[in-house]
Amino acid sequence: MKNKLTYCFIILLSLQCFRNTSHAQNQSVYEKLRATLTKYRYSYPQEKVYLHLDKPYYMAGETMWLKGYLFDASSNGVDSVSRVLYVDLVQPATGKVIVHKVLKALAVSVGDIQLPDTLATDLYLIRAYTNYMRNFSESLFFEKEVRVWQNTNMSSMNENKAQALNEVASINFFPEGGYLVENLESRLAFKVVNKLGKGVETSGFVLANDKDTVGVFSSVHLGHGVFNFRPEANNIYTAYVKKTDGSYIKQEVPQAQKGGYIMSVDNVTYKDKIRLYIQNASPQPAGQGKELPIIVQQRGEVCMIAKGLESSKSFVANIPKNQIPDDGVVQITLFSPDGLPICERLVFVEHGDRTLQLKVSSNKTEYKSREKVDLNIEAKDAEGKPIQGTFSIAVTDLSQVKSEPYADNILTYVLLNSEVKESLSGQYYQQIQGSIEQPQYYFDNTQENRHLHLDLLMMTQGWRRFTWQQMLNDVKPKMDYFVEQGLEITGKALRPNGKVTDKLTLTLMLKKPKENPIIAMTSVDSLGRYGFYNLDFTDSVDVYLQAVKANGARNLTLTIDETLSLPKTRPLQIPNEVRIFDPNAFATFLKYSRESLELEKKLITNKVQMLQEVTVTAKKEPEDSRKIYGQASNTLKVDDTLCGGMFSVLQMLQGRVPGVQVVQTGLGAFSVVIRGQSSINSSSDPLFLIDGMQVSSDVINTIPPCDVESIDVLKGADAAIFGVRGGNGVISVLTRRGNANYDWSKANIEGVKIQKRMGYAMTREFFVPQYDQSKPEHVRPDYRSTLYWNANVTTDASGKATTSFWNSDTKGNMSIKLEGMSNQGRVGVAQNEYLVR
Numbered sequence: 001m002k003n004k005l006t007y008c009f010i011i012l013l014s015l016q017c018f019r020n021t022s023h024a025q026n027q028s029v030y031e032k033l034r035a036t037l038t039k040y041r042y043s044y045p046q047e048k049v050y051l052h053l054d055k056p057y058y059m060a061g062e063t064m065w066l067k068g069y070l071f072d073a074s075s076n077g078v079d080s081v082s083r084v085l086y087v088d089l090v091q092p093a094t095g096k097v098i099v100h101k102v103l104k105a106l107a108v109s110v111g112d113i114q115l116p117d118t119l120a121t122d123l124y125l126i127r128a129y130t131n132y133m134r135n136f137s138e139s140l141f142f143e144k145e146v147r148v149w150q151n152t153n154m155s156s157m158n159e160n161k162a163q164a165l166n167e168v169a170s171i172n173f174f175p176e177g178g179y180l181v182e183n184l185e186s187r188l189a190f191k192v193v194n195k196l197g198k199g200v201e202t203s204g205f206v207l208a209n210d211k212d213t214v215g216v217f218s219s220v221h222l223g224h225g226v227f228n229f230r231p232e233a234n235n236i237y238t239a240y241v242k243k244t245d246g247s248y249i250k251q252e253v254p255q256a257q258k259g260g261y262i263m264s265v266d267n268v269t270y271k272d273k274i275r276l277y278i279q280n281a282s283p284q285p286a287g288q289g290k291e292l293p294i295i296v297q298q299r300g301e302v303c304m305i306a307k308g309l310e311s312s313k314s315f316v317a318n319i320p321k322n323q324i325p326d327d328g329v330v331q332i333t334l335f336s337p338d339g340l341p342i343c344e345r346l347v348f349v350e351h352g353d354r355t356l357q358l359k360v361s362s363n364k365t366e367y368k369s370r371e372k373v374d375l376n377i378e379a380k381d382a383e384g385k386p387i388q389g390t391f392s393i394a395v396t397d398l399s400q401v402k403s404e405p406y407a408d409n410i411l412t413y414v415l416l417n418s419e420v421k422e423s424l425s426g427q428y429y430q431q432i433q434g435s436i437e438q439p440q441y442y443f444d445n446t447q448e449n450r451h452l453h454l455d456l457l458m459m460t461q462g463w464r465r466f467t468w469q470q471m472l473n474d475v476k477p478k479m480d481y482f483v484e485q486g487l488e489i490t491g492k493a494l495r496p497n498g499k500v501t502d503k504l505t506l507t508l509m510l511k512k513p514k515e516n517p518i519i520a521m522t523s524v525d526s527l528g529r530y531g532f533y534n535l536d537f538t539d540s541v542d543v544y545l546q547a548v549k550a551n552g553a554r555n556l557t558l559t560i561d562e563t564l565s566l567p568k569t570r571p572l573q574i575p576n577e578v579r580i581f582d583p584n585a586f587a588t589f590l591k592y593s594r595e596s597l598e599l600e601k602k603l604i605t606n607k608v609q610m611l612q613e614v615t616v617t618a619k620k621e622p623e624d625s626r627k628i629y630g631q632a633s634n635t636l637k638v639d640d641t642l643c644g645g646m647f648s649v650l651q652m653l654q655g656r657v658p659g660v661q662v663v664q665t666g667l668g669a670f671s672v673v674i675r676g677q678s679s680i681n682s683s684s685d686p687l688f689l690i691d692g693m694q695v696s697s698d699v700i701n702t703i704p705p706c707d708v709e710s711i712d713v714l715k716g717a718d719a720a721i722f723g724v725r726g727g728n729g730v731i732s733v734l735t736r737r738g739n740a741n742y743d744w745s746k747a748n749i750e751g752v753k754i755q756k757r758m759g760y761a762m763t764r765e766f767f768v769p770q771y772d773q774s775k776p777e778h779v780r781p782d783y784r785s786t787l788y789w790n791a792n793v794t795t796d797a798s799g800k801a802t803t804s805f806w807n808s809d810t811k812g813n814m815s816i817k818l819e820g821m822s823n824q825g826r827v828g829v830a831q832n833e834y835l836v837r
Helices: 023-043 159-165 410-415 439-443 450-460 468-472 583-610 697-702 716-726
Strands: 047-053 057-059 063-072 084-091 096-104 108-114 122-129 142-149 168-175 186-194 203-207 213-218 224-229 238-242 248-252 261-266 273-280 291-298 301-309 314-320 328-335 341-349 357-362 372-380 389-397 487-494 504-511 518-522 529-535 540-549 557-560 634-637 660-666 669-674 687-690 693-695 708-714 730-735 752-758 786-794 800-806 812-822 827-836
Touching: 023 291, 023 301, 023 468, 047 122, 047 142, 047 389, 047 410, 057 583, 063 084, 063 122, 063 786, 084 108, 096 108, 142 583, 168 238, 168 248, 168 450, 186 261, 186 450, 213 224, 224 450, 261 328, 261 341, 273 328, 273 341, 301 314, 341 450, 341 468, 357 812, 357 827, 372 389, 372 812, 372 827, 389 800, 410 439, 410 812, 410 827, 439 450, 487 504, 487 540, 504 529, 504 697, 518 529, 518 697, 540 557, 557 752, 669 697, 687 697, 687 716, 708 716, 716 730, 786 800, 786 812
Parallel strands: 057 142, 687 730
Antiparallel strands: 047 063, 063 108, 084 096, 084 122, 122 142, 168 186, 186 224, 203 213, 203 238, 238 248, 261 273, 273 314, 291 301, 291 328, 328 341, 357 372, 372 800, 389 786, 389 812, 487 529, 487 557, 504 518, 504 540, 540 752, 634 708, 660 669, 687 693, 708 730, 812 827
């Protein structure tokens, strides 16, 4: 989508719309509203995250495979700004984070969660977010309920309890436009839910004070419904909703206002336009009314500006759908002449010609057990042109993995679920009550009434990323969290008295066993703070931080900030009978999952028991991964006696290694020349290495001498492995902390801070047995519920991709589900099935 305001039109709403009005005065109101919205959109851009999981529920001890997709919330385009994605597994009943993952992201992110085998059978929450998203409401995070089974489970669910949970629990009313007005007929939408929060089909009626029936209603889809209602002055109305046992629950209807406006929208009758109706309970005398602005916008982008008059009792507007730039939720707001919001309505616009067209198919319709399956993926745009993109695919056994009807996917989340949240009062971002049930239903072209039901959904629940009132009052969200381009290590470096020192150099070294260290340098700001940003490391690393003043002194106090605290999760009071679900419906999945996990444990146990006692009769000199060279020409071992009183590492070489000349070039700084060496360039400096990493002589001069384990000097043929770089010889400094066997607990050096740090989570590969090869482990039974997971499917310039896997021992229907997005940010889904006999 283009990042600019598009298609702004002023249209005539009534025959007397412009008569006797001050165009210049009202034009400033329009410009203020448009400028306010535009400023907010570009000042506080937002992000969306979606997770594709391999299946909807798991056994404790299994692996949850996932892929994250990042979007720009204002355009639904690809978001490659945030490079770090956080994924949490939360127990909603307690709010406790069970598993926390840090994943590397670049528009997409691939990861997995190894579920602890100690997890109790419960309803858990998987959530995903970026650091920047924490500036806004946590209701913006991606959240999905995931059921987890324990190996042993006894369900207390029975028919009576199931029926009780499905009973009508509450009804909520939603006047179209925001509120009811006395003596004006308007539409009153409602939603009826059970104890599980799911929609319930029922009926009811409305009584006035005198017990006269003034309205009847019936739900038409998942508890949603609407009826016309005309409240009279000085009357209170009560609704009665029928329960399954024939009794009724009652709920007061929202109180009507004495005066005001009624907004009604028709988004179903016409394919090419939205029809907007406005009624005014107290119109101004003719010629005295001011203009009423109407803003039509989608995700903060103004699509159209219209206007009416206070003197009009009613007026009508047509909103051409071709002025709406994209599929998705559209917000229509009526304002007062002073620019204050009066009425508002959400509608959903579906153009039908902008969806990514995906297709996934197997090379056969029927297979045998353990037979190879080849999948073909094809991606096209709405015009049939090939599209390149990134996708994830899950193949599951339908006898074990049962999806909820019309479950969410990347298309429903990006266009709908991410625009609808449950109500949270007292937040900067306000929502209307409700959560989407069976979202895929509203995108199913085979459903004749889906557009009508989708419009009911927009009337009974919707969500705004901002409120006009707070935006116009310039109430800003508190921006405490920044966009992360990578991992970071921050903190403070101060004098012992807490004061800041200038001309301070900090050196950071990240070290993992058997890997070359990562070395970086920086300085402090006026407050003594430092930061190493955009770091890239995985798993656990040893962090070594050293601060040195300009005069070489190290009497400094270093602190390293802790990693970001996890977002708080409010415990949800979920009844136990809701969280413990009937195992009979999942009998096949539970049976095979238990058997597979028990078999895995036995195999691991047998491998441990097979180990025999081994007697070591000789020892081999351990290899040092820091050395790519063989024998050094000379090696200087460093102990406390040698390094004590030394200012520089190079100073320790002075007079101790034949052919090495060390000269002091400044306070605490030295240079070195290896006599007899020559290079094709004019420089006489040798090649400097720290734990195998090439550095400059300046870095060498910053290392504390007593942190060095040994120094290798390579001359002539011994330095030949480095080619031209080693033409002047090589000085290889091996630090104590760079040694894989170094005991960090012994470190206590002034001006040095040491810490363990977790980086990006390691990415594991989904194991796919290859049954065309004979292997001993193939004798074991194979009843995987997820036959195949591939999070790295990419289509080429022809819009095609292929992948393959092998079936398990299970017979029956297998489900293929494909989700993903094009390089331009268009999302799409596809699914298929095949049979195993």
